[in-house]
Every structure is written in structure tokens, then in C-alpha cells.
Amino acid sequence: MPTNLTLKNIPDAVYHRLKWAAQLHRRSLSSEAIVCLESILLPTRMTPSERIARARELRAALPVGAFCTCDIDATKREGRT
Numbered sequence: 001m002p003t004n005l006t007l008k009n010i011p012d013a014v015y016h017r018l019k020w021a022a023q024l025h026r027r028s029l030s031s032e033a034i035v036c037l038e039s040i041l042l043p044t045r046m047t048p049s050e051r052i053a054r055a056r057e058l059r060a061a062l063p064v065g066a067f068c069t070c071d072i073d074a075t076k077r078e079g080r081t
Contacts, residue, residue, distance in 0.1 A: 007033075
């Protein structure tokens with residue numbers, strides 16, 4: 001059964017971050033707070049095969065040819081002396 005919760009004295013930085021995330025995900029502040037709490041308090045466990053499948057899905061969604069090894073290596077070296 002759902003329950004109501006009132007939060008008081010939320011630090012400004014936390015409030016602004018939550019508000020930004022809610023706008024980004026097109027949710028209300030309340031819905032975003034619930035999603036954040038659920039992700040921390042009720043994490044879903046992924047099997048290794050599920051995690052690998054998810055990584056492959058993400059890789060497949062990348063534009064072909066957008067990232068080449070030389071560019072990645074150059075970016076990693078940037079700023080190193």
C-alpha cells in the first residue's frame with residue numbers, strides 16, 4: 001500500500017539536482033524522488049549474461065564508425081605529461 005512522505009530541510013544542491021533530473025526524465029519531482037529511492041533501496045540484480053547482453057545492446061546503438069581506436073587513445077592521453 002503506497003504511503004505519503006514529506007521531506008524537510010532538503011539541501012539546495014540536492015533539490016536542484018533532483019529538479020534537473022526530473023526535467024531531464026520528464027517526471028514530477030515526486031516521481032523522480034521515488035525512482036531515485038527505488039534504485040538505491042531496491043536494486044535489481046542482473047546475471048552476468050544479462051549484463052553482457054545489455055552491454056552488447058548499448059554497443060549496437062552507437063553510430064558505426066563514430067569512435068576509432070586512435071581517437072579514443074588520443075583522448076585518454078590528453079592532459080597527461
